[in-house]
Amino acid sequence: MISVSGVSKSFGKSKIIKDISFVAEAGKITGLIGANGSGKTTTMRLISTILKPDCGSILVDGADAVNDPSGARKNLGVLFGGDVSLYNRLSAWENIMYFAKLQGMSDEEAEQRIKILSNLLDMDKFLFKRVTGFSRGMRQKVSFAKSIVHNPSVILLDEPSTGLDIYSIRDVQDFILTCKEQEKTVLVSTHNMHEIERLCDNLVIIADGRIVRNGTKEEILRNEGTDDVMEMFFKIAEGSD
Amino acid sequence: MFNDYILILKKELTDIFRDRRSIVTLFIPVLLFPLMYFFMGTQLSGGNLTENIPCIVDCRTDGDRELYEAIFDGTNMIEEVDIQEDKYTDLKKGGVYGIIEIDNGKITVVFNQNSTKTLTSMSLINERVVLFSNSLFQQSLVDQDVDFEALDSLDYNGAMTDLSEIISDTGNSMMASIAPMMLVMVIMSGGVSVAVDLFAGEKEKGTFESLLTTQVSRLALLMAKFTAILIISLMSMVLSIAAYVISFKLNPSALGMYTGNLNADASDLQIITLPQVLQVLLVCFALSVFAVSVMTFIGINAKTVKEAQSQSSMITIIPTLLSGLTMFMDSANISDASMLIPVFNTIASIKMVFLGTVQPLHIVLSTVSCLAYSGVLWFLCVRMLNSEKLLRG
Numbered sequence: 001m002i003s004v005s006g007v008s009k010s011f012g013k014s015k016i017i018k019d020i021s022f023v024a025e026a027g028k029i030t031g032l033i034g035a036n037g038s039g040k041t042t043t044m045r046l047i048s049t050i051l052k053p054d055c056g057s058i059l060v061d062g063a064d065a066v067n068d069p070s071g072a073r074k075n076l077g078v079l080f081g082g083d084v085s086l087y088n089r090l091s092a093w094e095n096i097m098y099f100a101k102l103q104g105m106s107d108e109e110a111e112q113r114i115k116i117l118s119n120l121l122d123m124d125k126f127l128f129k130r131v132t133g134f135s136r137g138m139r140q141k142v143s144f145a146k147s148i149v150h151n152p153s154v155i156l157l158d159e160p161s162t163g164l165d166i167y168s169i170r171d172v173q174d175f176i177l178t179c180k181e182q183e184k185t186v187l188v189s190t191h192n193m194h195e196i197e198r199l200c201d202n203l204v205i206i207a208d209g210r211i212v213r214n215g216t217k218e219e220i221l222r223n224e225g226t227d228d229v230m231e232m233f234f235k236i237a238e239g240s241d
Numbered sequence: 242m243f244n245d246y247i248l249i250l251k252k253e254l255t256d257i258f259r260d261r262r263s264i265v266t267l268f269i270p271v272l273l274f275p276l277m278y279f280f281m282g283t284q285l286s287g288g289n290l291t292e293n294i295p296c297i298v299d300c301r302t303d304g305d306r307e308l309y310e311a312i313f314d315g316t317n318m319i320e321e322v323d324i325q326e327d328k329y330t331d332l333k334k335g336g337v338y339g340i341i342e343i344d345n346g347k348i349t350v351v352f353n354q355n356s357t358k359t360l361t362s363m364s365l366i367n368e369r370v371v372l373f374s375n376s377l378f379q380q381s382l383v384d385q386d387v388d389f390e391a392l393d394s395l396d397y398n399g400a401m402t403d404l405s406e407i408i409s410d411t412g413n414s415m416m417a418s419i420a421p422m423m424l425v426m427v428i429m430s431g432g433v434s435v436a437v438d439l440f441a442g443e444k445e446k447g448t449f450e451s452l453l454t455t456q457v458s459r460l461a462l463l464m465a466k467f468t469a470i471l472i473i474s475l476m477s478m479v480l481s482i483a484a485y486v487i488s489f490k491l492n493p494s495a496l497g498m499y500t501g502n503l504n505a506d507a508s509d510l511q512i513i514t515l516p517q518v519l520q521v522l523l524v525c526f527a528l529s530v531f532a533v534s535v536m537t538f539i540g541i542n543a544k545t546v547k548e549a550q551s552q553s554s555m556i557t558i559i560p561t562l563l564s565g566l567t568m569f570m571d572s573a574n575i576s577d578a579s580m581l582i583p584v585f586n587t588i589a590s591i592k593m594v595f596l597g598t599v600q601p602l603h604i605v606l607s608t609v610s611c612l613a614y615s616g617v618l619w620f621l622c623v624r625m626l627n628s629e630k631l632l633r634g
Contacts, residue, residue, distance in 0.1 A: 011629075048454050051629055070456060078454040085447035089259040090252070098252050102245065102455040147451070 001026050001185050002047060002154055007056030009042060016042050018209040019056070024187045024202070026153070029180050031200035031217075032189040035237060039209040040189040041080075044158050047187070048078045061153045061185070074103075077152035079143055079160060088132040092123060092142045095131060096149050103150035110149065117145040121175060137168030144175065154185045161192055173199060193230045205236055212236055245457045249465035257435055257473060266434065267477055270427050274484035293320040294362040297328045297340045305343035312373045318366070338362040421567070421591035424481055425560045425584060428525060429532045431477030432470040433553045436533065439466045440540025441549035444631075459626045467537050467622075474529045482521070517594050520604050527611035528587040532556065534618035541625045560584050567592055580606040583614050 002024040009017040017039050024030035034040045045051045047058055049069035058065040058072075065072035086095045093114065100110035118127050121141040131139065140160075148155060157176065161169045176199055179186050190196060196203070196217070203220055205213040213220050213236055217229075224232045257263050298321050300306040313319050322337050331337045332351065338359045340351040348370060352363035443449040452462060535556055543549035563585040575593070580586045586607035593599035625631060 050450065050453050073454060073456055076454060078451070080447060080450050085451070087252075087256055087448065089256050094252075094255075098248075099451070099455060101248050102452070102457045104456050 001059070001061060002030075002187060003057075003059040004043075004047065005057050007043075007046060007053045007058060009046060009051060009053050016209050017046070017053070020206070020209070020211045021056075022204045022211060022214050024154075024185050024204075026185045027180060027183040028201040029176065029186045029188060029199045030202040030204060031196045032187060032204050032206065033191075033196065033233065034206035038206045040206060041158060042209075043206065044078075044080070044156050044187075044189055048076060048156055049073055074150075075153050076156065077148035077150065077154070078156045078158075079147040080158045086131045086134075086139055086142055086146070089130060091130050092127050092134075092138075092145075095142055096146045099146040100149040105150055113149055113151060114145070117149065120178065121145055122171060136163050137165055137171075140164055140168060140172060144172065148179075152184070155179055155187070157186065157188045157190075159190060160188060161190070161195060169195075193233070197229050205233070207237060212239075242458055242461045245461040246465045246468075249457070249462060250468050253439060253466060253469035254472065257469060263435060263473065267431070267473070267480060270423075270477070270481040271484045271487070274423070274481065275488045278488040292317045294318060294338050294366065295320050295322045295336065296366075297322055297324055297331060297337055299328060299340060299342045301344045305345065308346060308348075309341065309343055312370060316369070318369060332359075339366060341366065420485060420595065421588045422560060424478070424485075424521075424525065424591060425528065425588050426557060427481040428474060428478050428529050428587075429560050429584070430557045431529075432474035432533055432536055433550075433557070435473050436470045436536035436540045437543075437546055437549040437553060439470060440537065441543040441546045444544070445546050460623065463537070463622060463626055467533060470536060471529060471533045474533050475526070478525050478529055482525075520594050520599065521591055524587045524590045524604060524607050524611075527608040528584065530615045531583055531611040531618075534615040534622070538618045538622050538625075541622050541631070560588065563588055575603070577602060577606060581610045583611055586610060 004023070005021045007017060007020050008015065020039075020043065022030075032040050032043060042051065046053050047060065047065060049065050049072050052066060060072040061075040063071035063075055086092075087098070090098070096114050096117070097110055100113065101107075105113070114127075118124050121144060123138075123141050123145065126134065126138055131142065134142070144160075160176065161172050164172065173195065176186060176188065180201075188195070188199060200217055202215065203213065203217050204211055205220070213223075215223075220236075221227055221229070221232050224235050226232050226235065296319050298309060298319065300309055319341070322331075325331050326334075328337075328340050329351070332340055332353055335356065338352070338356070339362060342349040342351065350363055350366055350370070353359045440449075443452070453459070536553060539552045539556075540549050543552060563582075566585060567588050575589050580589065580603050586603075590599060590603055590607045593603060
């Protein structure tokens with residue numbers, strides 16, 4: 001579970017995040033939705049311990065991300081901004097293994113886990129090839145695998161399907177649903193309304209650094225008097241201006 | 242933390258050595274230096290021409306022709322060349338080293354000061370003419386029963402001799418001025434592309450952000466990446482020194498660190514002594530640590546690869562400028578304070594080692610100051626790495 005309570009963050013004089021609070025539950029997929037510059041990525045970075053909040057608390061599966069960032073990172077798997085960046089001169093296997101060992105896994109543990117992930121993400125054909133020349137879809141799968149190789153209980157995904165073709169989007173979304181079945185906490189930041197429709201159980205809608213709606217998808221749709229996610233988003237965004 | 246350090250270091254070295262560009266860059270000095278010094282040596286040894294100097298001889302009268310023959314009689318010094326286009330144009334184009342013009346007994350030697358070979362040859366011709374003139378003068382004194390030896394009470398002959406002509410050769414001074422600069426440039430630029438890739442490159446690709454969400458400590462990350470760049474920089478330094486040794490072997494007369502004998506071969510070489518090699522290695526090692534610290538600092542602070550590359554290119558220009566300074570300084574009397582200027586102190590130290598004028602204090606000041614500046618840069622790097630500005634555009 002992720003618990004964010006009264007968190008604010010400023011860069012210089014500009015306040016980017018303004019007193020936000022929400023909870024992302026285990027076994028649920030929570031969508032963090034907002035326009036560009038609304039504060040989604042900063043929120044993700046705060047939860048992933050890369051940034052420190054000015055005030056408030058963040059708990060990642062019970063670990064205090066502010067005072068014990070290392071403890072929080074043990075439970076976290078993070079994929080940033082459609083992160084398809086890998087070490088091109090290493091193979092997919094070497095890339096994933098490198099991150100597995102940085103997360104403190106033994107060789108045997110890592111090997112077993114990579115085999116499972118390779119199977120789940122359909123990577124067997126290219127697992128031992130160097131990453132140079134991989135398609136974006138292949139790279140995204142490897143990035144996914146390296147982010148969650150240590151089997152974290154909390155997964156943060158920032159724009160997970162950006163730039164992917166339709167088959168890769170399906171594979172990635174299926175994988176996210178598998179994580180949900182495994183009772184993991186999944187927080188997805190996305191612009192893709194179809195993705196929200198298909199994946200998300202709960203929504204946290206953020207505008208100008210503030211949370212403007214927070215609840216189950218059905219609840220928010222009902223309150224806005226629509227069953228279309230895109231229409232709902234525009235209604236809320238225009239109402240918050 | 243140590244396990245993480247080793248893990249990251251191993252990964253970085255694997256990544257670097259799988260990049261063909263890095264390998265080629267490392268070996269460029271080994272291929273380039275011997276070729277370059279071989280060429281320079283050939284040019285220098287060509288400057289010692291004493292026979293068959295190709296010249297245009299322009300005598301106005303038969304008497305002038307007789308005078309020319311009297312001066313150069315019995316020598317193979319001049320090889321007369323026919324005018325092809327115009328005598329001055331021929332000299333400018335090369336192939337002709339000089340023009341000897343004699344007009345009613347007045348001798349003029351025309352040369353091209355832009356050519357080393359012409360300059361050397363013309364000074365030899367000049368000496369020959371002066372010698373002939375002196376012999377004529379002596380003969381006329383003898384003819385008048387004057388004891389010319391009594392007149393020659395001062396055995397001076399107006400001669401000034403450069404010390405380097407007595408205890409060394411041209412190559413040695415060239416070696417002392419060019420080699421330190423080349424060596425320092427290699428050290429300063431050896432790890433640049435790797436440093437840019439390891440910090441700014443990872444930031445731009447986004448892998449740095451991924452690394453920061455793992456269990457690894459930021460200090461281990463910095464230390465491992467720093468060590469990887471330092472290894473490349475030191476390899477580049479060692480290969481450059483090896484390239485110099487190959488250059489000595491191939492062309493001892495142009496580059497030799499021996500004394501006096503222009504016809505010496507490789508077996509006569511007193512290639513710098515072991516203490517001198519150790520002194521050069523010590524100051525070069527300290528400079529490598531300093532250079533890698535600068536590159537790391539630039540890499541961590543730059544937002545993009547392009548920004549890091551443009552800032553790094555500055556550090557290859559600085560050694561060139563500073564080595565220019567050492568050319569105008571009296572290397573035997575460099576002040577202790579100036580040995581605290583990084584890069585300059587290394588160039589000056591190597592130069593002094595090659596010229597045999599180095600003082601232990603200078604080596605100590607040079608080494609310690611470079612390491613101290615590296616410490617300051619390290620402090621700033623650690624601060625930056627722990628700062629939130631690290632990933633902000």
